[in-house]
C-alpha cells in the first residue's frame with residue numbers, strides 16, 4: 551500500500567448518501583435520468599465538490615464532464631477513472647454514482663496526503679449511460695470512443711420532446727471539446743457488481759477481465775388473422791403459437807450450450823392483439839449474450855435454423871434481422887494485473903470476473919487500456935430503489951482504485 555495515503559470511508563459514504571438526496575425517491579432510491587433537472591443538480595454538486603478539491607472541470611460536446619487533478623507534467627496523458635451519475639427511473643444510490651465518487655475520493659485522499667503525481671488524474675462523468683430519456687444508452691462513452699456521431703446524439707429526441715443539444719444548453723453542459731480528443735493513459739471504472747457473485751463467494755474485490763457480448767435479433771413471424779370461433783384448429787396460421795414454439799426451442803438451445811449463454815425474449819408485439827382474432831403477425835426480440843463471439847455466432851445460426859424449421863412446420867413465414875451488436879470486450883492485461891496487484895497489496899480478497907452488464911468502460915476499452923473494479927452489493931440487486939452496499943466495501947474498492955491509478959500516474 552502506498553505509504554501515507556488512505557481513502558476516507560466515512561467521507562466517501564457521506565458523498566454517496568448526499569448525492570442520493572438529489573432526485574430522491576420515497577423508498578430510498580433516486581431518479582436522475584440523463585440531462586433532466588435532477589441530473590443537472592447532481593452534476594452541479596459533483597462539479598462543486600471537484601472544484602473544492604482543486605480540480606479543473608470541463609465538459610465536451612456531449613456533456614461528458616472531466617475533472618482534472620493536475621499532475622507535475624501537464625503534457626502527459628491523464629490517468630482516468632469515472633462512471634455515470636444518470637440513473638434508471640427507479641434507481642438506487644450506487645449504480646454509476648459509486649464509480650464517480652470513488653474517483654473523487656481518490657482525489658481527496660491524494661490531497662489529504664499532499665501527494666503529487668507526474669500524470670494528471672481525470673475523474674469522468676459519462677453522459678447518458680442508462681439511455682432512459684433518450685438513446686442510445688452509453689451515449690457519452692460511445693461518442694468518446696468514436697462509435698456514435700456527436701450529431702446523432704445532439705439530434706436525438708428526449709421523452710420530453712426536446713433535443714439532446716437543447717437539453718445540454720439548458721443545463722449548462724454543452725462544452726466545446728470534441729469527445730475523444732483527450733487521450734487517456736488508461737481508464738479504470740469502479741462499479742457495484744449488480745450481481746450476486748462477490749457476496750456469495752465472500753470476496754471484496756472483483757477484478758473484471760471481460761464484458762460479455764450482446765446481439766439482438768428481431769424476429770417477425772407472419773401467419774394469417776382469422777376468426778377465433780369459426781376457424782378449426784387444424785386450419786389456423788397462428789403466428790403467436792409458432793412464436794411460442796420458437797421461444798421454447800431457442801431457450802432449450804441456450805440452456806444446452808453452456809452456463810454462460812443468456813437468451814431473453816422480453817418484448818413481444820402481437821397483431822392485431824385482439825381476444826377474438828387468431829394472431830396474424832408477431833414481432834419479438836431475442837437478446838442473446840455470451841463472452842465469446844464465436845459462441846454468439848454459433849447460437850445465432852442454430853437458433854435461426856430452429857426458428858425457420860418451426861415456421862415451416864406451422865406454414866408461416868419468418869424474417870430474422872440483426873438489430874444490435876455489442877462485441878465482447880477483453881480488458882487490457884496490464885490494467886487487469888494492476889488492479890489484481892493493488893487489491894492483493896491492500897489485503898483484499900479478489901476474484902476475476904466477467905461483467906454481465908454493459909458499462910462505459912467497454913466503450914473506452916476500444917481506445918485506451920481499460921479495466922474495471924467491482925465491489926459487492928446486497929443480494930446482487932440493482933436497478934431497484936433497494937440497491938444497497940456496505941461502506942467498507944465501497945472504501946475497499948476506492949482504495950484499490952487509488953493504488954491502481956497512482957501506479958500509472960506515478961507518485962512524485
Ligand SMILES: [Zn+2]
Pocket residue numbers: 634645646679741
Ligand atoms: Zn452503471
